[in-house]
Structure formats: C-alpha cells, structure tokens
Amino acid sequence: MTFKILVTSQKGGVGKSTLSANLVAYFSRQMQLKTTLIDWDPHGSSSNWLLHAPNVGVVVQHLSLPVDQGGNRPIFEARLQLRHATKTSDIVLCDLTWSDSMAGELMYEFDMVLVPTSVSEIELGATSGFLSRNRWVFDSAAARRPMLLVCPTRVLPEQLASNIFTKQRFPVSFMLAPPVQESQTARDLYERGFLMDSEDVCGFSFLQFAQAVCAAREMRMAQNNQASKTAAVASNIHATSSDRFASATALRSSLLDGVLSSAQYSILGRHRQRKLAEAEQQTTPATDTSKSMSSLGIPEFIKRMSRGTTSAKF
Numbered sequence: 001m002t003f004k005i006l007v008t009s010q011k012g013g014v015g016k017s018t019l020s021a022n023l024v025a026y027f028s029r030q031m032q033l034k035t036t037l038i039d040w041d042p043h044g045s046s047s048n049w050l051l052h053a054p055n056v057g058v059v060v061q062h063l064s065l066p067v068d069q070g071g072n073r074p075i076f077e078a079r080l081q082l083r084h085a086t087k088t089s090d091i092v093l094c095d096l097t098w099s100d101s102m103a104g105e106l107m108y109e110f111d112m113v114l115v116p117t118s119v120s121e122i123e124l125g126a127t128s129g130f131l132s133r134n135r136w137v138f139d140s141a142a143a144r145r146p147m148l149l150v151c152p153t154r155v156l157p158e159q160l161a162s163n164i165f166t167k168q169r170f171p172v173s174f175m176l177a178p179p180v181q182e183s184q185t186a187r188d189l190y191e192r193g194f195l196m197d198s199e200d201v202c203g204f205s206f207l208q209f210a211q212a213v214c215a216a217r218e219m220r221m222a223q224n225n226q227a228s229k230t231a232a233v234a235s236n237i238h239a240t241s242s243d244r245f246a247s248a249t250a251l252r253s254s255l256l257d258g259v260l261s262s263a264q265y266s267i268l269g270r271h272r273q274r275k276l277a278e279a280e281q282q283t284t285p286a287t288d289t290s291k292s293m294s295s296l297g298i299p300e301f302i303k304r305m306s307r308g309t310t311s312a313k314f
C-alpha cells in the first residue's frame with residue numbers, strides 16, 4: 001500500500017521544500033523505496049532540488065493545484081494526481097503551501113500530514129493557528145484521518161535548550177518529530193546534494209528526523225493491517241453462535257490493540273512523557289542530542305522511534 005505524506009504549512013520559508021526534497025531522497029536511496037515527489041509549489045523549489053542534484057531515483061512531478069479556485073476543485077485534481085502516482089510508488093510525498101481557501105478535506109487524502117515549524121514564539125503561534133483551523137481533520141473519529149507530525153525546523157543551538165513546546169498551547173494532539181537544526185549546509189546543498197550525506201549538526205539531526213518519519217510510517221501501516229484484520233473478522237460474524245462469540249471476542253481485542261498502538265498522544269501524555277524523560281535523564285547520563293530533544297518537549301517514544309525501536313507500547 002502506498003504511503004502518502006503531505007508536507008505543508010501556511011508560513012513561508014519554514015523549510016517545507018528543504019524537508020520534502022531531502023526526505024524523498026532518503027526514502028529512495030537509503031530505504032530503497034519507490035518514491036514520487038509531487039511539488040505543488042509554483043516556485044518548484046523541491047522539484048528543482050531533485051532534478052539538479054545527483055540522481056537518487058525519485059520520480060519528480062512539478063504539478064499545479066487550482067488552489068485559488070477554492071472549494072473542492074483542488075481536491076478532485078489532487079485525487080487524480082495522487083491516484084496516478086500511487087500506481088507505481090511505495091511513497092508519494094507532496095510539497096504544498098497551505099492556503100485557507102483550500103478545503104481541509106484535502107488532508108484526508110494522506111496518511112500523514114507533516115507540518116514543519118520554526119520554534120520562535122511567533123512561528124509557533126502561527127502553527128498553532130493553522131492546526132486550530134483544521135483541528136476537525138485531526139480530531140475526527142474517522143479511521144482514515146491522517147497522522148499529524150510536527151517538525152521543528154531551522155532550530156538554533158540556543159533554542160535546543162528552551163522548553164518552548166511545553167509552554168505553547170496547541171489545539172490538537174500531535175506527534176513531535178526530532179528537530180532539524182539550522183546550518184549553512186542546508187542552503188549550500190540546494191540542487192547539489194542531500195542533507196543525509198552532511199556530517200554536521202544539520203545532517204545528523206535530519207537523519208534522526210527521517211528515521212522518526214519511517215518509524216511513524218511503520219506504525220501507520222501496522223494500524224492499517226490491524227484495521228483490515230478487524231474488518232475481516234467483522235465480515236466473518238455470521239456462522240454458528242459459538243463462532244459468533246469467538247469472532248466478536250477477536251473483534252474486540254483487535255480494536256483494543258488498535259487503541260493501544262494509537263499513533264496520536266495527548267498533550268497530557270506528552271507532559272507525562274517529558275517528566276519520565278527527565279527522571280530517566282537524572283538516572284542515566286544522556287548524550288547531547290537526547291538532552292536537547294527532551295528539552296524541546298520531545299517524548300521518550302519519539303526518541304525510541306528515532307533510534308529505530310518501534311516495538312514498545314506507548
């Protein structure tokens with residue numbers, strides 16, 4: 001099944017195209033996944049990056065969405081383009097600057113909505129506003145609602161020590177990705193190479209971020225498998241009464257499994273995770289990176305995800 005990611009935010013210059021170009025390169029070259037980038041940005045920054053840098057095997061499409069027509073037109077167009085791209089890809093990633101004239105339903109076309117944000121108070125306020133206006137998408141009970149992953153970008157060393165994510169109030173629960181750090185390398189590599197090959201803080205932090213996205217994808221795929229198993233069990237509830245009892249029990253337990261492995265976590269849960277992380281840090285000497293992540297309010301399970309150990313229950 002193709003995994004579809006929408007990289008979006010309303011703010012300009014937060015790093016959508018930088019993350020998009022580098023993530024698809026990582027999926028294709030490091031993960032050996034068939035990957036398509038759909039660049040919906042009229043400036044074509046992410047598609048140009050891929051087209052001029054050394055070839056990593058990504059299918060690149062610079063397409064347009066009729067965003068200014070508003071309503072459902074962009075959704076119909078997006079569906080057509082996605083349907084075409086998913087035929088040949090394991091991953092389809094779309095780079096889009098969000099506009100409020102677009103219907104939030106567009107996000108339902110995706111498995112994951114990835115929102116890059118820088119961590120100044122003013123930027124986080126804007127991100128919070130964007131999430132608030134679309135909270136009905138992420139709060140909805142629909143099984144096919146997308147996972148929401150917020151990624152701190154262009155993070156400066158001094159910002160790593162702040163706990164701004166725990167101070168800012170957010171209207172919806174979300175997963176917080178490891179931060180991608182600010183560095184001149186990100187600008188220098190445009191159309192020349194990829195962050196995954198850079199041996200500085202930016203490259204290192206990008207790798208952690210990319211691994212977390214991969215782990216979140218695995219979680220979502222496991223949930224989807226669980227959901228189809230549940231559907232299969234439900235459709236089998238028709239035989240004898242004892243069969244019916246067995247099937248109903250299986251259905252209930254698989255639904256519970258789904259709840260336990262939920263990809264979302266609450267703000268309260270995040271607070272609890274932070275406290276646990278702090279307690280853990282007091283007992284174990286942490287590396288510089290894990291210190292900076294927990295000070296950004298990044299919960300322990302995301303850190304586990306970024307280390308590639310996804311089997312733990314949250």
Ligand SMILES: Nc1ncnc2c1ncn2[C@@H]1O[C@H](COP(=O)(O)OP(=O)(O)OP(=O)(O)O)[C@@H](O)[C@H]1O
Nearest residue numbers: 011012013014015016017018154181182183186187
């Ligand atoms: N981690 C980083 N470190 C340093 N500079 C960065 C980083 N990420 C992005 N930039 C720079 O920030 C600027 C904006 O980045 P980018 O184009 O990726 O953002 P965007 O959100 O796609 O912008 P737009 O809304 O205009 O499409 C670019 O000059 C880019 O080189």
Ligand SMILES: [Mg+2]
Nearest residue numbers: 016017041045
């Ligand atoms: Mg862009």
